[in-house]
Amino acid sequence: MSKPMNIGDVCTGCGECILACPFGAITIVGGKAQIGDSCRVCGVCEPICPVKAIVIKKSDGPQNFNDWRGVLVYAEQHEGKIHPVAYELLGRGQELAVTLGEPVYAIVVGSGITNAAEELVKRGADKVLAYDHPHLTTYRDDPYSQILTEAVKELKPSIFLIGATSIGRALGPRVAAKLKTGLTADCTSLDIDPQMKVLLQTRPAYGGNIMATIYTQNSRPQMATVRYKVMTEAKVDPAHKGEIVKKTVNPSTLQDRVKVLGFEPAKEQVSIVDADVVVSGGKGLGEPKGFELIQQLATALGGAVGASRPTVDEGWIEYRHQVGLSGRTVRPKLYIACGISGAVQHQAGMKTSDVIIAINKDREAPICRISTMAAVGDLYEVVPRLIEKIKEKKGSGTP
Amino acid sequence: MSVGLNIVICIKQVPETTEVEFDKETGRLKREGVAAVINPFDEYAIETGLRLREKYGGKIKVVSMGPPAAEQALRDAIAMGCDEGILVSDRVFGGADTWATSLTLAKSIQLSGSHDIVICGLKTTDGDTGQTGPEMAEHLGEPCISYVSQIIDVKDGKVTLKRNLDDGVETLEAPLPLIITVSKDVGQPRLATLRGRLAAKKAVIKTITNKEMGMNPKELGLDGSYTRVTKIFTPEPHAGGEVIEGTPDQLADAIYAKLKEAKIV
Numbered sequence A: 001m002s003k004p005m006n007i008g009d010v011c012t013g014c015g016e017c018i019l020a021c022p023f024g025a026i027t028i029v030g031g032k033a034q035i036g037d038s039c040r041v042c043g044v045c046e047p048i049c050p051v052k053a054i055v056i057k058k059s060d061g062p063q064n065f066n067d068w069r070g071v072l073v074y075a076e077q078h079e080g081k082i083h084p085v086a087y088e089l090l091g092r093g094q095e096l097a098v099t100l101g102e103p104v105y106a107i108v109v110g111s112g113i114t115n116a117a118e119e120l121v122k123r124g125a126d127k128v129l130a131y132d133h134p135h136l137t138t139y140r141d142d143p144y145s146q147i148l149t150e151a152v153k154e155l156k157p158s159i160f161l162i163g164a165t166s167i168g169r170a171l172g173p174r175v176a177a178k179l180k181t182g183l184t185a186d187c188t189s190l191d192i193d194p195q196m197k198v199l200l201q202t203r204p205a206y207g208g209n210i211m212a213t214i215y216t217q218n219s220r221p222q223m224a225t226v227r228y229k230v231m232t233e234a235k236v237d238p239a240h241k242g243e244i245v246k247k248t249v250n251p252s253t254l255q256d257r258v259k260v261l262g263f264e265p266a267k268e269q270v271s272i273v274d275a276d277v278v279v280s281g282g283k284g285l286g287e288p289k290g291f292e293l294i295q296q297l298a299t300a301l302g303g304a305v306g307a308s309r310p311t312v313d314e315g316w317i318e319y320r321h322q323v324g325l326s327g328r329t330v331r332p333k334l335y336i337a338c339g340i341s342g343a344v345q346h347q348a349g350m351k352t353s354d355v356i357i358a359i360n361k362d363r364e365a366p367i368c369r370i371s372t373m374a375a376v377g378d379l380y381e382v383v384p385r386l387i388e389k390i391k392e393k394k395g396s397g398t399p
Numbered sequence B: 001m002s003v004g005l006n007i008v009i010c011i012k013q014v015p016e017t018t019e020v021e022f023d024k025e026t027g028r029l030k031r032e033g034v035a036a037v038i039n040p041f042d043e044y045a046i047e048t049g050l051r052l053r054e055k056y057g058g059k060i061k062v063v064s065m066g067p068p069a070a071e072q073a074l075r076d077a078i079a080m081g082c083d084e085g086i087l088v089s090d091r092v093f094g095g096a097d098t099w100a101t102s103l104t105l106a107k108s109i110q111l112s113g114s115h116d117i118v119i120c121g122l123k124t125t126d127g128d129t130g131q132t133g134p135e136m137a138e139h140l141g142e143p144c145i146s147y148v149s150q151i152i153d154v155k156d157g158k159v160t161l162k163r164n165l166d167d168g169v170e171t172l173e174a175p176l177p178l179i180i181t182v183s184k185d186v187g188q189p190r191l192a193t194l195r196g197r198l199a200a201k202k203a204v205i206k207t208i209t210n211k212e213m214g215m216n217p218k219e220l221g222l223d224g225s226y227t228r229v230t231k232i233f234t235p236e237p238h239a240g241g242e243v244i245e246g247t248p249d250q251l252a253d254a255i256y257a258k259l260k261e262a263k264i265v
Helices: A016-020 A084-100 A114-122 A141-155 A166-179 A290-300 A309-313 A366-370 A379-396 B040-056 B068-080 B098-111 B132-140 B194-202 B248-261
Strands: A005-007 A026-029 A032-035 A054-056 A071-074 A104-110 A127-132 A159-163 A183-187 A189-192 A199-205 A210-216 A222-226 A243-247 A259-265 A277-281 A304-307 A334-338 A355-360 A373-376 B005-011 B013-015 B036-038 B058-065 B084-088 B117-121 B144-155 B158-165 B168-175 B178-182 B206-208 B227-233 B242-244
Touching: A005 A032, A016 A026, A071 A084, A071 A141, A084 A104, A084 A159, A084 A189, A084 A222, A104 A114, A104 A141, A114 A127, A114 A243, A127 A141, A141 A166, A159 A166, A166 A183, A166 A222, A166 B098, A166 B132, A166 B144, A166 B158, A183 A199, A183 B098, A199 A222, A210 A222, A277 A290, A290 A304, A290 A334, A290 A379, A304 A309, A355 A366, A355 A379, A355 B248, A366 A373, A373 B248, A379 B248, B005 B040, B005 B068, B005 B098, B005 B132, B013 B068, B036 B040, B036 B068, B040 B058, B040 B068, B040 B117, B040 B144, B040 B178, B058 B068, B058 B098, B068 B084, B068 B194, B084 B098, B098 B132, B117 B132, B132 B144, B132 B178, B144 B168, B242 B248
Parallel strands: A071 A104, A071 A159, A104 A127, A127 A243, A159 A222, A183 A222, A277 A304, A277 A334, A334 A355, A355 A373, A373 B242, B005 B058, B005 B117, B058 B084, B084 B206, B117 B178, B144 B178
Antiparallel strands: A005 A054, A026 A032, A189 A199, A199 A210, A210 B227, A259 B168, B013 B036, B144 B158, B158 B168
């Protein structure tokens, strides 16, 4: 947009920037480059310009944030049990903190959370803020966001990380807005910029087709919600010493404009769009009954069943399972395609999945080319063995 | 509620497909022939608003922040049955992150009269953050309920509704006015009707610029944003097709090892 991006008179209209712009936002008007509405101010064009005509207006430069120190992790808990994403945040948080030479903090809000707080210390937190109150048993938008806001104002961490669960993604924006700071959603990678010492927050956009690295320029803390199961969990270290601070809950923070009338625990069945694991079947199943095997594998992995269009057209399975251009688009952590050749239309609905595994008799099937791993074989021989292995490991209790 | 509900729906115009690809030679996003449409998640917000109006009466205002071309998205919403469209558009709004966007939207909603409920889609298909709704609620000082799956009733200045959490469904009661973001469970969005299309053609879209809002430009757009994009790149392609062969047992073992590596099992 015209505001932050300026093109100076020295512009020769050479067009180098047009080629460089990932958004096609630059055109030549009257022999000079002009930046249009689709500009996302990504800055790619600035260093490309041979005559240095493009200037991105920098704001007043990073302020002094020296009094903001430490990496704070929000430890979501359910009935006193910490959500594993918090351990992942502590894992990455420790590494970031070491780079910065700063401490790692955790904050836990709930009722009867003493054990949870101790667990957080074992997972590397140097200090745990515990807000324990009978009225805080389950997540409530108003009190939880109020408590986190006050805690952050008092503690002044330079970085504040929240798991991108449905609670985290509701809570994060509330807290960020109250704190008047930036928030980057659903990050998949976090790093420290070696020069500026700021948090580089990388996240997917456009359905995972592009990645953007973002930083928080002129406010603190630097806040990000972080996708579950991308970072490595902090190891348990019973010898790690940390302080548990039992915070008094200010009664005014307990006010809640919203009243809970009821809660219905989720049924086992997961929808394919939300599932972390999708196991799909195609015409290679040979018959409708084949989906029973697909369901077994999906159940063993805690996932949902997907299907290719031909199987739905044949009436083997309901439409709500269909993955692809004319069905649902899914982006699970794991997609297993059994007996699916992988037409372009099917790929359009699943190719941004984190890990793709194909089981197919035909090694030339298109799906094999886009898969992380393609196993060439008969799914009726491979899948039952795979289910056995998964169940075996589950039964023996080893993680 | 004899006069019905004042409903505001926030929508965004996005590229029709997220299948944006980088052209390897030019390093540009391939955008040729990509149409701009209402963010698909926002269609569920529109559907929610239309159902509310059907049940309780009232009026639906659709608000969109974007370039002048976003006017078409507002017309499309009117074609689906909304009453009025407001385009929030000004050069100084450009380059906004979710903070600045939510602030601008909140101000323009305040400027366009009172509301009982503001409905947003869960997220957009381009930015994919889901933050604008909840942040806007903070700016408006109103409660926000995300992931709403069903509105049960609106009565005596209160709404009862259901929302999805990771581990189940909550039933909640909240006072009006409030902000909600809705999931796809609220119901399949309807198609535009012929009558709606005619109304959309004739509709006068009101534009709000910063002249009407009168905000400090430093609070808006890129200047008003706390976050900055420093780099945009294409994700690594899938570590190119490792194809394995062997006995069913070997294949199952290899797959299992992969699942372990990916922390699935």
